[in-house]
Amino acid sequence: MGKVVAARGASSPLGLHRVIEPLGVLPQAAWRLNPDPEIWPDEVRVDVERLNLDAASFRQLRESSHDDPDAIRARVLGIVAERGKMQNPVTGSGGMLTGVVSEAGPKSPLGLKPGDRIATLVSLSLTPLAITGGLDGWNGSSEQVPCHGHAILFGRSIAAVLPGDLPVPLSLAVMDVCGAPALTHRVVSRAARPVVAVLGAAGKSGSLSAAAARQAGASRVIGVVPHDREAAMLRTSGLADEVVIADATDPVGVSEAVRAAGGPADVTVVCVDVPGCEGGAILATADRGTVIFFSMATSFTAAALGAEGVAADVTMLVGNGYSAGHAELALNLVRSEPGVRHIFDMRTRDDT
Amino acid sequence: MGKVVAARGASSPLGLHRVIEPLGVLPQAAWRLNPDPEIWPDEVRVDVERLNLDAASFRQLRESSHDDPDAIRARVLGIVAERGKMQNPVTGSGGMLTGVVSEAGPKSPLGLKPGDRIATLVSLSLTPLAITGGLDGWNGSSEQVPCHGHAILFGRSIAAVLPGDLPVPLSLAVMDVCGAPALTHRVVSRAARPVVAVLGAAGKSGSLSAAAARQAGASRVIGVVPHDREAAMLRTSGLADEVVIADATDPVGVSEAVRAAGGPADVTVVCVDVPGCEGGAILATADRGTVIFFSMATSFTAAALGAEGVAADVTMLVGNGYSAGHAELALNLVRSEPGVRHIFDMRTRDDT
Numbered sequence: 001m002g003k004v005v006a007a008r009g010a011s012s013p014l015g016l017h018r019v020i021e022p023l024g025v026l027p028q029a030a031w032r033l034n035p036d037p038e039i040w041p042d043e044v045r046v047d048v049e050r051l052n053l054d055a056a057s058f059r060q061l062r063e064s065s066h067d068d069p070d071a072i073r074a075r076v077l078g079i080v081a082e083r084g085k086m087q088n089p090v091t092g093s094g095g096m097l098t099g100v101v102s103e104a105g106p107k108s109p110l111g112l113k114p115g116d117r118i119a120t121l122v123s124l125s126l127t128p129l130a131i132t133g134g135l136d137g138w139n140g141s142s143e144q145v146p147c148h149g150h151a152i153l154f155g156r157s158i159a160a161v162l163p164g165d166l167p168v169p170l171s172l173a174v175m176d177v178c179g180a181p182a183l184t185h186r187v188v189s190r191a192a193r194p195v196v197a198v199l200g201a202a203g204k205s206g207s208l209s210a211a212a213a214r215q216a217g218a219s220r221v222i223g224v225v226p227h228d229r230e231a232a233m234l235r236t237s238g239l240a241d242e243v244v245i246a247d248a249t250d251p252v253g254v255s256e257a258v259r260a261a262g263g264p265a266d267v268t269v270v271c272v273d274v275p276g277c278e279g280g281a282i283l284a285t286a287d288r289g290t291v292i293f294f295s296m297a298t299s300f301t302a303a304a305l306g307a308e309g310v311a312a313d314v315t316m317l318v319g320n321g322y323s324a325g326h327a328e329l330a331l332n333l334v335r336s337e338p339g340v341r342h343i344f345d346m347r348t349r350d351d352t
Numbered sequence: 353m354g355k356v357v358a359a360r361g362a363s364s365p366l367g368l369h370r371v372i373e374p375l376g377v378l379p380q381a382a383w384r385l386n387p388d389p390e391i392w393p394d395e396v397r398v399d400v401e402r403l404n405l406d407a408a409s410f411r412q413l414r415e416s417s418h419d420d421p422d423a424i425r426a427r428v429l430g431i432v433a434e435r436g437k438m439q440n441p442v443t444g445s446g447g448m449l450t451g452v453v454s455e456a457g458p459k460s461p462l463g464l465k466p467g468d469r470i471a472t473l474v475s476l477s478l479t480p481l482a483i484t485g486g487l488d489g490w491n492g493s494s495e496q497v498p499c500h501g502h503a504i505l506f507g508r509s510i511a512a513v514l515p516g517d518l519p520v521p522l523s524l525a526v527m528d529v530c531g532a533p534a535l536t537h538r539v540v541s542r543a544a545r546p547v548v549a550v551l552g553a554a555g556k557s558g559s560l561s562a563a564a565a566r567q568a569g570a571s572r573v574i575g576v577v578p579h580d581r582e583a584a585m586l587r588t589s590g591l592a593d594e595v596v597i598a599d600a601t602d603p604v605g606v607s608e609a610v611r612a613a614g615g616p617a618d619v620t621v622v623c624v625d626v627p628g629c630e631g632g633a634i635l636a637t638a639d640r641g642t643v644i645f646f647s648m649a650t651s652f653t654a655a656a657l658g659a660e661g662v663a664a665d666v667t668m669l670v671g672n673g674y675s676a677g678h679a680e681l682a683l684n685l686v687r688s689e690p691g692v693r694h695i696f697d698m699r700t701r702d703d704t
Contacts, residue, residue: 003392009629014603014604014635014662024602024604025601025603025628025631026603026631026658026661026662027630027656027661028631028654028658028661029628029630029658030659034403043517079416090652091468092653092654092657093653093657094657098573121660122660122663123657123660123661125657125661126657126661156662156663157663158663174413179660249377250376251366251377251378252364252366252368252376267502271578276377276381278381279377279378279380279381283366283480289679293652296652296653297653298443298652300645300648300651300652300670301443301444301445302380302381302444303652303670304648304671304672304673305380305444305446305475305477305478305673306380306381307670307672307674308474308475308531308672308673308674309378309379309380309474309475309477309478309674310366310378310474311402311474311508311509311510311674312672312674313672313676314672314676315669316669316670316672317667317668317669317670318652318655318656318659318668318669318670319656320656320659320660320664320665320666320667320668321656321659321660321677322659322660322663322664322665323665324665336559349538
């Protein structure tokens with residue numbers, strides 16, 4: 001294969017050699033990638049078993065398809081065929097996948113070998129992907145999509161071998177959001193026993209973030225949820241000291257609810273995947289406090305101008321999906337916190 | 353006026369009482385505000401003299417109007433008439449204004465009195481505004497728009513009396529971007545003599561940020577500019593230790609240029625008002641470093657997924673337009689740094 005590879009030009013650990021258009025941008029920013037199954041020497045090819053669509057993307061697909069399974073399947077197939085990756089053109093977001101390594105190039109630094117069952121920890125929005133077949137195993141009502149096809153990992157991609165002690169769908173769901181608890185842990189542990197509010201605390205990233213906040217030394221964890229059913233789930237989990245019901249898109253409502261529960265928060269973590277949560281998070285946060293935005297539905301301008309508009313001197317962080325050791329931290333929270341496991345089991349069962 | 357005010361219902365320091373649609377959201381997120389000149393007791397009415405459009409908004413207006421002055425004027429008038437505020441519906445951003453206080457309500461906490469010449473430090477995107485006349489004094493080629501009309505400040509708005517020792521257009525231009533040097537100063541002064549890269553260092557927010565970085569203890573300031581003309585301007589200013597030319601939207605180009613100039617940067621400040629600068633800023637930043645996004649053209653998902661996609665463990669901050677003392681810090685930089693004054697004079701003269 002050496003000669004063929006040489007004829008194709010050198011590869012880039014960032015995957016620039018897979019970008020078809022526009023040329024020169026990173027794969028995440030590209031409109032179209034080349035999902036050719038033949039790998040460069042520093043790449044890895046994976047036989048895909050399952051896609052885990054990003055929550056914001058899945059919500060958009062469902063809503064724009066009016067919950068019609070055939071329409072949702074056609075949308076996903078169409079996006080992947082056109083773009084060579086599963087990046088929702090409306091939300092810009094992707095998700096992740098699991099599969100089995102079929103070939104590892106001799107210069108790949110990822111330490112993977114054929115037969116390893118792995119999850120990708122880089123977004124689908126930059127992962128070359130081709131789907132074979134018609135997604136017949138997917139009923140369109142869950143963001144976890146059984147799938148046949150192949151995907152490509154670059155030299156600088158990240159993937160984790162799936163742990164043997166946890167079910168695959170659980171590990172996948174945990175790894176998909178593992179950036180949230182890792183960054184929450186880092187921010188909370190640098191503050192002095194802060195009050196932490198988690199918007200969407202009964203969700204996947206929210207429950208992990210609440211558990212991480214407590215473990216990192218929060219003096220109080222306030223969980224904000226949209227309705228009674230989630231409040232009951234969160235109370236059962238025991239992950240929050242206070243559970244309050246508020247519409248995260250109602251700035252005054254959220255702010256008052258958090259204050260009534262012992263706020264304002266020194267650290268507010270936004271894990272609600274709907275647009276319009278910026279104002280409430282900012283108003284619920286104390287002067288010189290920190291807001292961490294993990295929702296892919298966050299608007300940069302709404303956050304920047306929203307804080308300025310109410311003269312809020314708060315630090316606002318873009319939730320980075322990667323930090324060193326993030327997958328292990330999140331998997332350990334699932335292992336050690338029955339409340340987190342409870343919520344993930346409920347969520348995986350419900351497919352919500 | 354007491355009776356009339358009572359009949360209108362209570363006011364909110366956040367301006368919720370001025371929101372027409374959708375009800376319940378903050379003024380910044382609203383589609384339409386009520387610019388009624390009659391003030392509530394905690395409000396201030398300002399006779400507007402000049403609008404300073406946000407750079408991203410002005411660029412969009414110019415480009416979509418093909419630089420036709422009549423078309424640009426009509427766009428601004430149309431937006432203000434329809435929305436009751438000057439918020440560009442495409443970019444979501446606004447700008448700021450100067451004017452003279454015409455009435456201060458008895459319960460206003462802003463400390464202003466009729467006759468004060470002020471600049472608003474909250475965005476036009478949430479400031480009730482009505483324009484009289486046809487913007488005839490504006491040729492459409494500058495973001496500074498001579499204007500007649502009135503604007504409303506809420507209880508929690510921020511405004512600054514214009515300093516007597518600086519020309520009004522200069523103060524306005526400085527205050528418009530004063531959040532950038534303030535946050536840069538805070539971040540740099542908390543790090544240990546960091547290397548700082550400023551993308552767009554020959555611009556207004558960029559030059560102030562470069563000056564703030566040096567004042568806050570940066571060991572090296574690397575200024576990144578798009579072409580020779582800006583490089584010359586930045587060299588003349590003396591604000592950067594190294595001046596490099598690179599296209600901020602070319603991730604690999606920016607990253608390599610910053611590295612060649614003494615990087616990677618511990619702190620990267622993005623002051624380039626065009627889309628697609630997230631990847632380059634992330635790649636130019638050292639592991640565990642910080643990226644501060646000030647451009648309103650920043651995409652939240654591009655930043656979040658871009659960092660994850662290249663396994664970059666960097667802290668990413670949403671540039672908050674407000675922090676305590678920000679206007680004074682920026683005005684003092686203009687007073688003390690001839691290089692900043694030079695760039696602002698060039699920029700104000702050029703109207704770029």
